Amino acid sequence: xxxxxxxxxxxxxxxxxHDAYYGTGMFSSGGALPKHPREDAKNYAFRQSLAYYLNxxxxxxxxxxxxxxxxxxxxxxxxGSAELEVFMNNVDRLGTxxxxxxxxxxxxxxxxxxxxxLVDNVAEIGETMADVVSKRQLPYLYAIEPKAVxxxxxxxxxxxxxxxxKTTVFNDKEEPVIQFHTWTKTNWAVRDAExxxxxxxxxxxxxxxxxxxxxxxSKKTDILPPPEFLSIAKTNKQIYHQCSLLTQILNxxxxxxxxxxxNGQGAADITLGTNNVLLYPAESSHxxxxxxxxxxxxxxxxxxxxxxxxxxxxxxxxxxVIGVQxxxxxxxxxxxxxxxxxRLADFSVQCESAExxxxxxxxxxxxxxxxxxxxxxxxxxxxxxxDSLAQSQAVLDLELGSNTLxxxxxxxxxxxxxxxxxxxxxxxxxxxxxxxxxxxEQDETYHNNDDEVEGGAEDENAEGNKQxxx
Numbered sequence: 001x002x003x004x005x006x007x008x009x010x011x012x013x014x015x016x017x018h019d020a021y022y023g024t025g026m027f028s029s030g031g032a033l034p035k036h037p038r039e040d041a042k043n044y045a046f047r048q049s050l051a052y053y054l055n056x057x058x059x060x061x062x063x064x065x066x067x068x069x070x071x072x073x074x075x076x077x078x079x080g081s082a083e084l085e086v087f088m089n090n091v092d093r094l095g096t097x098x099x100x101x102x103x104x105x106x107x108x109x110x111x112x113x114x115x116x117x118l119v120d121n122v123a124e125i126g127e128t129m130a131d132v133v134s135k136r137q138l139p140y141l142y143a144i145e146p147k148a149v150x151x152x153x154x155x156x157x158x159x160x161x162x163x164x165x166k167t168t169v170f171n172d173k174e175e176p177v178i179q180f181h182t183w184t185k186t187n188w189a190v191r192d193a194e195x196x197x198x199x200x201x202x203x204x205x206x207x208x209x210x211x212x213x214x215x216x217x218s219k220k221t222d223i224l225p226p227p228e229f230l231s232i233a234k235t236n237k238q239i240y241h242q243c244s245l246l247t248q249i250l251n252x253x254x255x256x257x258x259x260x261x262x263n264g265q266g267a268a269d270i271t272l273g274t275n276n277v278l279l280y281p282a283e284s285s286h287x288x289x290x291x292x293x294x295x296x297x298x299x300x301x302x303x304x305x306x307x308x309x310x311x312x313x314x315x316x317x318x319x320x321v322i323g324v325q326x327x328x329x330x331x332x333x334x335x336x337x338x339x340x341x342x343r344l345a346d347f348s349v350q351c352e353s354a355e356x357x358x359x360x361x362x363x364x365x366x367x368x369x370x371x372x373x374x375x376x377x378x379x380x381x382x383x384x385x386x387d388s389l390a391q392s393q394a395v396l397d398l399e400l401g402s403n404t405l406x407x408x409x410x411x412x413x414x415x416x417x418x419x420x421x422x423x424x425x426x427x428x429x430x431x432x433x434x435x436x437x438x439x440x441e442q443d444e445t446y447h448n449n450d451d452e453v454e455g456g457a458e459d460e461n462a463e464g465n466k467q468x469x470x
Contacts, residue, residue, distance in 0.1 A: 008150055010146065020232075020237065027237075028053070029048075030047075030051050030244075032241070047245075051243065057229065057232055057312075060312065064110055064343065071377075074375040075098075078369070087139065087362060091140060101141060102354075106351050109215045109350070112227055113228055113229075114213065114218070115215075116213065118183070118211075139361065146224055149224065150165065150180075154223060158220025159207075160210060163183050164180065166181070178193055207364075213351075214350050216347065216350065235312050239312075253298075317339055345378045406433075
């Protein structure tokens with residue numbers, strides 16, 4: 001049984017996620033701030049003008065993506081695949097390389113929970129290789145955010161049978177116009193807002209040329225899965241709200257208020273300043289004084305903001321890497337690092353799978369077999385460098401007398417402190433460590449021998465002196 005939909009029920013969630021990550025929209029205009037029932041329009045507008053956005057969503061999400069693309073992804077394919085080489089250097093007809101395309105859209109996939117990549121080819125494939133390369137008659141990629149998806153049909157086994165999305169273009173008058181695109185297993189069509197067909201054609205690929213790229217493990221039948229970072233964005237929105245309340249309190253109540261006894265003369269002539277003197281009647285039972293507002297509400301807000309911030313990093317699973325630093329045992333820290341590594345590895349698998357699907361559609365469009373292979377990282381060596389160095393130093397301090405142990409400890413230090421060092425450089429440093437250990441061993445041996453020789457000579461001299469005395 002197939003499933004279908006004609007509406008995007010997560011459009012509001014996607015807007016929140018986008019604005020929370022980029023700090024735009026509702027977070028730049030103040031639209032994300034709820035209005036208090038007793039707050040008048042003037043005070044609300046003033047609070048919006050004072051509001052500032054502490055963007056925690058972006059660094060948290062980036063920490064879940066950046067390690068995967070820190071180094072160039074290893075890609076291998078059949079020699080002489082000229083079409084693929086041209087494609088990989090310009091995958092979207094905008095000059096974007098495949099590495100850049102995957103890196104950018106990995107962030108979008110993680111942010112929204114899913115992103116779709118259309119592998120299109122509106123031009124006919126040339127008769128010769130020269131035609132293909134010179135006229136750029138190759139497939140190209142177009143990323144589709146899930147908020148643009150409005151209709152679909154998917155089988156029980158997760159196979160797309162129909163996929164529809166919206167785009168915005170500008171007409172001759174520079175006015176935005178919405179177009180509606182639909183792809184099936186055999187054809188495609190573009191319609192305007194009135195439903196009139198603008199363009200259409202057949203592709204006969206036998207499948208919908210759209211790649212489903214998840215931000216985490218999800219069912220293929222779930223076209224719009226729950227965004228993983230929705231709770232993070234909602235928490236950041238609450239922090240934004242509470243920061244606005246705190247700023248308003250500080251703006252209105254920072255300065256203490258001077259109080260004077262009322263002697264019937266009024267206070268029109270009072271001037272306050274560092275070089276002024278305030279006179280008051282000597283018979284007054286109350287001297288002038290300052291009253292300060294209660295700091296309790298501000299302290300409650302500051303405590304709440306810190307708690308919410310801690311919760312954001314805890315929910316993200318990367319509190320061991322950035323953000324919240326807690327006092328934990330070595331075992332607890334190691335479990336945190338393992339969890340972070342596993343999350344990165346899981347998403348790396350999703351990215352690799354999406355790239356294979358892209359190349360598979362490229363082969364269908366071009367009728368080629370490129371024997372493509374890519375390797376996304378699975379190990380990220382995320383650990384506590386400070387703890388690793390301390391442990392290594394503790395091992396050396398034991399002075400167990402094993403040169404092999406010294407060398408292996410040096411390797412462990414390199415793995416922790418320089419996890420992405422080039423293999424040749426790593427081997428060179430290890431060789432230098434081995435040479436240094438051997439030299440130290442030789443020096444110690446030579447020094448011990450010298451001590452024995454000197455000790456023997458002293459004994460001989462002493463014995464000779466004794467014989468001379470006789």
